[in-house]
């Protein structure tokens with residue numbers, strides 16, 4: 001008999017871009033009304049690098065998510081000159097520190113210039129001692145389809161040099177990254193919804209699909225299958241991280257399209273559909289909450305989201321004041337809805 005209702009407890013999105021200003025006011029509630037918590041990326045302009053900015057940003061997020069039982073797990077933008085004292089002082093306000101190689105993705109210009117372990121050693125040593133997890137956007141600046149694969153030796157060098165440092169390979173897109181997960185105890189990963197669904201063909205195989213363009217770019221069918229296998233069995237070192245990355249419509253539908261797929265408002269419905277199709281709904285709560293709770297040692301606010309197998313027509317666009325954003329599956333019908 002086919003399942004027609006499903007419950008997700010304490011859903012967590014462990015990789016999320018909420019932006020700021022009106023965009024934050026637009027997208028914040030689209031996460032906070034369904035998720036218990038989310039790991040908030042620090043790539044604002046300028047990036048979040050001080051305690052003052054971090055706490056002020058957290059306050060703006062909580063205001064935007066008006067009254068929802070929701071916890072933003074804050075991250076700091078990695079700089080190689082953070083002192084031990086600074087990190088010790090901020091450690092209880094953050095869930096981790098996000099490292100971007102300079103210029104590799106949206107608003108990462110002030111990221112690190114070198115991924116050499118010796119160059120990064122002082123900061124990583126402090127983080128390791130203080131128990132602060134390191135989240136990484138793992139791409140080189142090589143050929144676009146090879147950037148993540150080429151980053152694997154860098155993950156290996158950091159994982160082996162700092163065995164006590166918790167490392168999260170963010171938004172993995174390749175079979176290589178899935179395989180690396182099992183090689184080092186201290187390596188974990190997030191995977192997005194869109195990378196479980198699409199390949200490069202969906203982005204550029206026919207008419208160009210700017211709303212599916214993101215970093216890292218979607219890869220090959222064998223990569224998608226490896227990611228999907230790991231997600232469907234709720235591999236214990238893998239967590240859901242939507243990487244929902246809103247950009248206004250005019251920045252997506254133009255020459256020089258910004259990278260990022262906006263999935264927050266449809267993520268839980270489409271994940272339910274996907275896990276249902278493969279008869280793996282029993283593993284969905286682990287993938288979307290329990291694994292992250294264990295990896296990060298968090299005890300999220302109680303929230304049960306009820307889904308029903310009923311068509312939902314995804315809005316063509318979400319708007320607030322002067323901001324707007326086009327979601328994945330805009331204008332399409334998806335088979336699962338949130339219960340009203």
Ligand SMILES: NC(=O)N[C@@H](CC(=O)O)C(=O)O
Pocket residue numbers: 017043105106137213214215216243245246259260261
């Ligand atoms: N994923 C993306 O394509 N874009 C993200 C940045 C990132 O997560 O790399 C963004 O902030 O827009």
Ligand SMILES: [Zn+2]
Pocket residue numbers: 105137170171215216
């Ligand atoms: Zn990234």
Ligand SMILES: [Zn+2]
Pocket residue numbers: 015016017041171243245
């Ligand atoms: Zn991201």
